Amino acid sequence: MKKLINDVDDVLAESLDGFAAAHADIVTLGAERKFVRRRTLKAGKVVLISGGGSGHEPLHAGMVGHGMLDAACPGQVFTSPTPDQMLAAAESVDGGAGTLFIVKNYSGDMMNFQMAAEMLTSDNATVIVNDDVAVENSTYTTGRRGVAGTLIVEKIVGAAAERGDALAALKTLGDSINKATASMGVALTSCTVPAAGKPTFQIGADEMEMGVGIHGEPGRRRVKLGSADDIAGELVGSILKDLAMKRGQETILFVNGFGGTPQLELYVMVTAALKVLEGAGVKVARFLTGSYVTSLEMAGCSVSVTAVDPALLALWDAPVHTAVLRWGV
Amino acid sequence: MKKLINDVDDVLAESLDGFAAAHADIVTLGAERKFVRRRTLKAGKVVLISGGGSGHEPLHAGMVGHGMLDAACPGQVFTSPTPDQMLAAAESVDGGAGTLFIVKNYSGDMMNFQMAAEMLTSDNATVIVNDDVAVENSTYTTGRRGVAGTLIVEKIVGAAAERGDALAALKTLGDSINKATASMGVALTSCTVPAAGKPTFQIGADEMEMGVGIHGEPGRRRVKLGSADDIAGELVGSILKDLAMKRGQETILFVNGFGGTPQLELYVMVTAALKVLEGAGVKVARFLTGSYVTSLEMAGCSVSVTAVDPALLALWDAPVHTAVLRWGV
Numbered sequence: 001m002k003k004l005i006n007d008v009d010d011v012l013a014e015s016l017d018g019f020a021a022a023h024a025d026i027v028t029l030g031a032e033r034k035f036v037r038r039r040t041l042k043a044g045k046v047v048l049i050s051g052g053g054s055g056h057e058p059l060h061a062g063m064v065g066h067g068m069l070d071a072a073c074p075g076q077v078f079t080s081p082t083p084d085q086m087l088a089a090a091e092s093v094d095g096g097a098g099t100l101f102i103v104k105n106y107s108g109d110m111m112n113f114q115m116a117a118e119m120l121t122s123d124n125a126t127v128i129v130n131d132d133v134a135v136e137n138s139t140y141t142t143g144r145r146g147v148a149g150t151l152i153v154e155k156i157v158g159a160a161a162e163r164g165d166a167l168a169a170l171k172t173l174g175d176s177i178n179k180a181t182a183s184m185g186v187a188l189t190s191c192t193v194p195a196a197g198k199p200t201f202q203i204g205a206d207e208m209e210m211g212v213g214i215h216g217e218p219g220r221r222r223v224k225l226g227s228a229d230d231i232a233g234e235l236v237g238s239i240l241k242d243l244a245m246k247r248g249q250e251t252i253l254f255v256n257g258f259g260g261t262p263q264l265e266l267y268v269m270v271t272a273a274l275k276v277l278e279g280a281g282v283k284v285a286r287f288l289t290g291s292y293v294t295s296l297e298m299a300g301c302s303v304s305v306t307a308v309d310p311a312l313l314a315l316w317d318a319p320v321h322t323a324v325l326r327w328g329v
Numbered sequence: 330m331k332k333l334i335n336d337v338d339d340v341l342a343e344s345l346d347g348f349a350a351a352h353a354d355i356v357t358l359g360a361e362r363k364f365v366r367r368r369t370l371k372a373g374k375v376v377l378i379s380g381g382g383s384g385h386e387p388l389h390a391g392m393v394g395h396g397m398l399d400a401a402c403p404g405q406v407f408t409s410p411t412p413d414q415m416l417a418a419a420e421s422v423d424g425g426a427g428t429l430f431i432v433k434n435y436s437g438d439m440m441n442f443q444m445a446a447e448m449l450t451s452d453n454a455t456v457i458v459n460d461d462v463a464v465e466n467s468t469y470t471t472g473r474r475g476v477a478g479t480l481i482v483e484k485i486v487g488a489a490a491e492r493g494d495a496l497a498a499l500k501t502l503g504d505s506i507n508k509a510t511a512s513m514g515v516a517l518t519s520c521t522v523p524a525a526g527k528p529t530f531q532i533g534a535d536e537m538e539m540g541v542g543i544h545g546e547p548g549r550r551r552v553k554l555g556s557a558d559d560i561a562g563e564l565v566g567s568i569l570k571d572l573a574m575k576r577g578q579e580t581i582l583f584v585n586g587f588g589g590t591p592q593l594e595l596y597v598m599v600t601a602a603l604k605v606l607e608g609a610g611v612k613v614a615r616f617l618t619g620s621y622v623t624s625l626e627m628a629g630c631s632v633s634v635t636a637v638d639p640a641l642l643a644l645w646d647a648p649v650h651t652a653v654l655r656w657g658v
Binding site: 002003004005006011012014015016017018019021022023054055057058062077188189205208225227228229231259260261262263264265266267268269270271272274284287289290291294296297299300301324326327 | 332594
């Protein structure tokens with residue numbers, strides 16, 4: 001295993017310390033490193049809390065800040081955070097207007113966030129993200145998985161929370177964005193969980209895992225490595241089928257790197273995805289390209305598409321200031 | 330070779346097309362894809378032009394925009410752009426106040442930018458960046474190499490150009506930032522140039538290349554993989570020795586991923602680098618962490634440190650709006 005780490009047991013703590021130091025202007029680290037929260041809270045605002053296993057950085061801690069999340073709870077690598085972490089985060093950022101949990105659909109996360117929601121005495125609701133169209137049910141999931149589209153849900157709902165929307169409205173908005181978002185990914189290599197010390201899966205030198213999950217879990221099938229155009233054809237084709245959009249529909253296109261794929265290739269995928277979308281008469285109104293929802297150092301990418309109207313676009317464009325997304329402030 | 334590409338010969342063109350489409354609000358692509366330039370030019374401003382081989386994305390095209398570069402010329406992967414590209418870029422963005430070229434110290438880049446500078450009939454000057462303290466002379470270089478510190482030079486000089494500084498002052502400023510900046514990197518794996526189709530170098534499963542260049546060229550020595558703390562000790566130690574800073578000196582700390590290293594590890598390196606800097610009494614006033622100056626999918630990182638005073642910090646903090654750096658606008 002080749003990683004820039006010290007002791008395997010200290011990776012998460014040392015990474016969180018570095019993150020908190022580097023972004024001390026916008027975040028603080030909770031006691032016992034249970035959560036990352038916004039430095040400056042806004043009274044009377046519904047708070048947004050997300051979290052999940054680590055190894056997907058910059059998701060979720062990189063989305064904490066003005067106009068997005070109020071707190072994020074990092075579990076160990078590819079392991080759900082505990083209800084205790086979520087409760088500590090909720091109590092720390094409570095603004096008196098309720099708490100919205102944004103949860104990727106994985107069994108561990110679902111169970112722990114549900115326990116936290118039940119233990120929390122103040123108003124709360126949960127948006128479950130399940131944007132991955134690759135497979136129904138999976139290694140760690142009942143139903144569809146929640147993947148890179150989670151970032152889009154967090155951005156848009158975060159903007160609505162920042163302007164003062166109420167809890168029920170935010171829950172409805174989050175559910176509707178999840179429904180308007182579809183994603184699918186492909187892996188060219190495995191990743192290695194530090195504590196495991198060896199690759200999560202084996203894959204041939206000429207193979208790819210089509211429909212892979214963000215923990216390296218199996219997708220639809222193992223096939224020969226295809227061209228960027230072929231891959232975009234299947235990823236975007238599956239997304240278009242799921243969203244059943246009309247011609248002329250405006251969208252956000254998010255080409256996400258899994259951690260080991262350089263930008264040079266991600267932008268080739270942007271070109272390839274655009275061709276498929278334009279062929280279907282779908283318009284891309286906004287782009288996001290980069291490694292935002294990763295699987296450690298896995299090579300590969302996912303494509304996410306969200307169907308938007310002018311109101312959703314305005315929320316996407318609204319000011320945001322987190323470690324990785326920043327505009328308008 | 331496992332890459333998200335179509336034909337090897339089309340990688341750069343398709344990547345540039347995707348980049349230009351995704352960032353059409355801030356950049357346009359020159360004819361024959363010779364350069365990427367700012368969409369909105371500012372008359373009477375000294376223009377900043379950089380460039381170099383592709384494969385280091387987001388450098389340099391990702392630094393084009395308000396408060397940074399006016400144009401960037403992308404060569405083929407790890408190959409200098411041509412004087413023809415640089416002249417076309419200079420003519421396209423000319424604001425009547427002169428041109429400053431910012432060039433990483435590699436023999437090919439140096440020769441081609443010098444030819445362009447000689448052919449350009451309007452006022453121009455060149456800042457040569459040679460921040461890499463690892464080795465004196467190298468595979469593609471006479472003298473020290475120019476690496477990740479180039480981004481810091483481009484940001485600070487870009488801010489000064491935006492406020493209206495004259496060509497001579499910008500040249501002096503650029504030279505002084507280069508002198509105040511030192512970098513060093515380490516590679517855990519090789520990268521594969523698409524046209525070559527095989528790894529640039531071979532490295533053992535338990536080895537690292539200490540002092541590696543950003544094309545995978547050899548550094549100081551090949552040694553057993555060390556801990557993050559040990560690596561930071563050597564990288565930052567070499568930087569501190571080069572810069573000979575006094576206790577209490579304020580700095581910018583830039584932990585840069587080479588393309589294949591996840592953020593989880595980069596922030597472990599932030600923590601490790603901070604320990605060394607704090608031990609030397611050096612203060613970190615600003616942080617930048619991410620894969621900004623890459624070597625395709627190489628695993629590893631570099632650390633750059635720039636000694637700053639309040640005036641330089643103000644230029645670092647000044648508004649910038651490029652594909653990857655954005656604040657204040």
